[in-house]
Amino acid sequence: MIVWLNGAFGAGKTTAAYELLDLLPGSTLYDPEIIGAGLRWMLPKERLARIDDFQELRSWRRLVVDTAAALLTEVPGPLITPMTLLRREYRDEIFGALAARRVPVRHLLLHADEPVLRHRMDARATAEGGSSRAWGPGQLRSYQAALPWITAEAHTVDTSHLTPRQTAEQVAEAISAGEGAMDIVQTPEPTAETVAAGVLLFDEHDRVLLVDPTYKPGWEFPGGVVEPGEAPALAGAREVAEELGLRLHAEPPLLVVDWEPPRPPAFGGLRLLFDGGRLGNEDVSMLLLPGAELRGWQFVTEEEAAELLPPPRLDRLRCALRARRVGHPLYMEGGVPVGTRNGS
Template identity: 80%
Template sequence: MIVWLNGAFGAGKTTAANELLDLLPGSTLYDPELIGTGLRAMLPKERLGQVDDFQDLPSWRRLVAETAAALLTEVEGPLIAPMTLLRQEYRDEIFGALAARRVEVRHLLLHADETILRARIDQRAATEGKSSRRWCLGHLPHYGAALGRLSAEAHAIDTSRLTPRQTAERIVDAIRDGAGAMDIVQTPEPTAETVAAGVLLFDEHDRVLLVDPTYKPGWEFPGGVVEAGEAPARAGIREVAEELGLRLEREPRLLVTDWEPPRPPGYGGLRLLFDGGHLGAEAAGTLLLPGAELRDWRFVTEDEAASLLPPVRLERLRRALRAREEGCPLYLEAGVPVGAGSRAREPEWEREAEPERVPGRGRDGAAVGES
């Protein structure tokens, strides 16, 4: 198990974590910031200059989960991780990867009034310098913007008037009561190429339905990994039923077949998108989301999808929409129609973006897969 202590700078995460070592037998302090420090020392300056924070490095987010899983093979546990984690997509990526490795996560939010946070930051700056103060104060607005979402997801403890020991005692009580448990579908990492089928559903304005997975960053199409011996179109129908509680009345029509090349650590494989047709307002009102997998759904225009989908999925959606307009399915390789042109016509993500992680199946049999 990993006890993730979230919150603004000055909330008392580190001091409480050190107190927890005395209160939770077998516990080990796990500081993900050390991974960021190591990456700063190893990565070229040119790469570091492209990010504002080490959390923006995909390698940091990947290593946080992998290192936690590795540590738990060496120590009794739990791991105590005092780390501010405000961005939803980073939370999804890290916690989803921990779930895939069967690592239980307890998410606790340590909160304090802003006046107290500022006073603690000033006190910390006395030893760490003014640059530390500017950094911490600069993140307070981001914390304020994320507070509503964090409070709804994590178990909150107000540390405004608590000593570090009292805070740790409250954390121990919360853990014993089962508070902060993260209900995330467990999608083990693939061990070979996969075939995944996604289904595009449209409203009366031809906006496309997207869903928001809890276990990976970015939005997605309804769909998932094709099981052994299963026809891809039938897999799309099954996934739509499992994820949304919706029974498609007809076989979906193929729009795009996209071969995704392997890029370590991803194995790649075939990604198919089908046209599931229009979904009326009455049917849309009956959609049901499995909370361990999906937190939200919405109909979006193509332009709106650009702010929600990762580049790989966005390019695939755009090709699928063109195929739907023209009434002719497309075969793609790495998002580009075969024979459509030279490497210069490849989308930007093909050359620069991180590879997309293709999840497997959860123990409950339902997962949103790559499409």
């Protein structure tokens, strides 16, 4: 298990983490900042010049998960992880990958009032000769912006007037009571090429339905991995029923086949999109969400989808919408349409 102590700089995460080691038998301090420092030492300066924070490195996010899983083969756990995590897409990627490794996460927010945080930041900056004054206000703004989604899922401990020991005691009590447990779908990481089937569903304005997974970054189409021996179109329909509680009236026709090349550590495979047709108002009113897998859905235009979908999925959507207009399926390789008829 990982006890993830989230919060702004100055909330007391690290000092509470050390106290927590005494209160949780078998626990080990796991600080992902060490991984960031290692990457800073190893990566070329040209790569580092393109980022402001090591959390932007996909390698860091992957290594956080891999290192945690490796540590838990050496120690009983839990791992105490004092790490600020303010971007929801990074939370989805890291927590989802941990769930895929069957590593449970307890997410706790150590929160302090803004005047307290500013006072602690100033004290730290003075001790360090002012080095943290430049980024402190920016992090506070990012923290305030992230509070709505963090407080919606994490158990909050207000540290404004607590000592590190008192904070650790409240965290230990919360963990004992089962607080902060993350209910995330456990999707095993692929070990070979996969076939995945997505289904496009439209409203009366021809906007497409997107869903927001809890276990990976970015929005997605309803759908999932095709099981061995399963017909892809039926797999797409099955996933729609499981994810949204919606049963399609007919087998959906194919729109796009996209061959995704292997890019280590990803294995690639075939990505198919089917046309699930237009939903009526009654169908829309009946949509359900499995909380462990999806946190939300919305109908979007192609332009709005560009703000939500990662580039490969957006390319696939655009090709699927084109296939829908021309009336026949299109084939893609690596997100690029090939072999289209008559240049259409």
